[in-house]
Amino acid sequence: MAGKEPWQLELERVITRRSELERILGLTDDEKKSITALRQSYPLKITRHYLSLIDPANPYDPLRKIVVPSGEELAHRPGERDDDVHEDEARFQPCPGIIHRYPGKLLLVPTLACPAHCRFCFRKGHKVKHLSHDEGERALDYIRENHGIRDVIITGGEPMILTDEELHYWLSSIRAIPHVELIRITTRTPIYLPSRFTDSLVRMLAEHNPLFVTISFVHPREITPEVERALKAMSDAGIVLLQQGPILRGVNDDSSVLMELYQRLAALRVLPYYAIWGIRTPGAEHFLVDGQTASELVGALENKTSGFCVPHLITIARGDKVRMMGWSPEKESLHLETVERGAPAVPATYDRRSETHHS
Numbered sequence: 325m326a327g328k329e330p331w332q333l334e335l336e337r338v339i340t341r342r343s344e345l346e347r348i349l350g351l352t353d354d355e356k357k358s359i360t361a362l363r364q365s366y367p368l369k370i371t372r373h374y375l376s377l378i379d380p381a382n383p384y385d386p387l388r389k390i391v392v393p394s395g396e397e398l399a400h401r402p403g404e405r406d407d408d409v410h411e412d413e414a415r416f417q418p419c420p421g422i423i424h425r426y427p428g429k430l431l432l433v434p435t436l437a438c439p440a441h442c443r444f445c446f447r448k449g450h451k452v453k454h455l456s457h458d459e460g461e462r463a464l465d466y467i468r469e470n471h472g473i474r475d476v477i478i479t480g481g482e483p484m485i486l487t488d489e490e491l492h493y494w495l496s497s498i499r500a501i502p503h504v505e506l507i508r509i510t511t512r513t514p515i516y517l518p519s520r521f522t523d524s525l526v527r528m529l530a531e532h533n534p535l536f537v538t539i540s541f542v543h544p545r546e547i548t549p550e551v552e553r554a555l556k557a558m559s560d561a562g563i564v565l566l567q568q569g570p571i572l573r574g575v576n577d578d579s580s581v582l583m584e585l586y587q588r589l590a591a592l593r594v595l596p597y598y599a600i601w602g603i604r605t606p607g608a609e610h611f612l613v614d615g616q617t618a619s620e621l622v623g624a625l626e627n628k629t630s631g632f633c634v635p636h637l638i639t640i641a642r643g644d645k646v647r648m649m650g651w652s653p654e655k656e657s658l659h660l661e662t663v664e665r666g667a668p669a670v671p672a673t674y675d676r677r678s679e680t681h682h683s
């Protein structure tokens with residue numbers, strides 16, 4: 325049997341122990357307490373590549389906030405529970421591995437594992453799970469039998485930490501469905517584990533072109549030479565790269581940081597597509613900026629850079645995806661426009677044998 329690839333060995337060496345992180349980075353009392361308190365619900369997990377980007381001398385380093393737990397994560401709004409986001413998504417899951425919220429497209433979630441744990445993640449705390457072969461076939465059947473689905477987004481967790489063979493299985497199975505026109509993969513793996521983007525992976529991905537890979541950068545310091553190499557390899561292979569990341573308080577809530585991020589990405593052929601604002605997540609409330617601030621941050625880029633370096637600012641409101649068109653100082657309100665209307669929740673289970681839906 326062939327040995328493990330360097331990226332797989334790197335994955336086995338991710339930092340999960342408080343003592344090790346403390347030795348490398350030094351930890352505040354608050355961080356130490358939070359790592360222990362969150363050990364079960366959303367544990368510490370950082371790749372060595374990402375850790376090497378954090379300045380140990382700066383406790384306020386934005387990259388540190390992305391991966392090191394803090395006491396703010398333990399705070400919840402009255403009545404809020406860790407499961408709120410999961411329960412909302414569960415309303416749109418006809419079978420394991422499928423989230424079908426919008427007409428015409430759906431999310432396929434083959435794994436909930438990630439190479440690192442982003443402290444802002446809205447799927448934080450989902451139980452880590454890979455779909456079994458049977459569950460995978462059932463999810464594919466759901467796509468095969470729903471002829472209105474033209475856009476499949478493979479997400480997670482992190483699909484890019486599956487093996488080349490597993491990814492090929494998913495991509496070729498979806499590509500064989502005649503009514504599916506677009507396949508996207510959403511990921512932060514190029515940022516956490518750029519060594520994952522081997523020549524063989526990129527060659528295999530390109531076999532399934534047109535393929536869209538959407539990456540969630542949050543700060544320009546995440547763009548290292550290793551990351552640039554991974555992005556270039558994918559672009560050169562004809563894969564379309566898009567940026568879709570959140571605006572986070574204390575990380576990138578500064579228009580000069582956003583401008584640098586989007587301009588550098590555009591120069592690397594990663595087009596800024598969406599900036600996401602206002603997704604309420606239990607234990608990540610401290611990352612939220614208010615709507616006026618988000619609108620002003622992105623608005624400040626208009627006329628200062630190329631049009632395609634300015635992403636659409638979007639959020640989810642009452643189940644619909646909405647684009648923020650600006651802040652009205654007279655009315656003191658946001659001007660929102662619906663981009664995609666959420667479908668009614670789909671039945672809770674889906675049985676391919678009888679081709680019936682059960683609630």
Ligand code: SF4
Pocket residue numbers: 437438439440441442445446447448480481482511512513
């Ligand atoms: S890599 Fe993506 S899915 Fe995983 S924790 Fe980060 S944001 Fe969440």
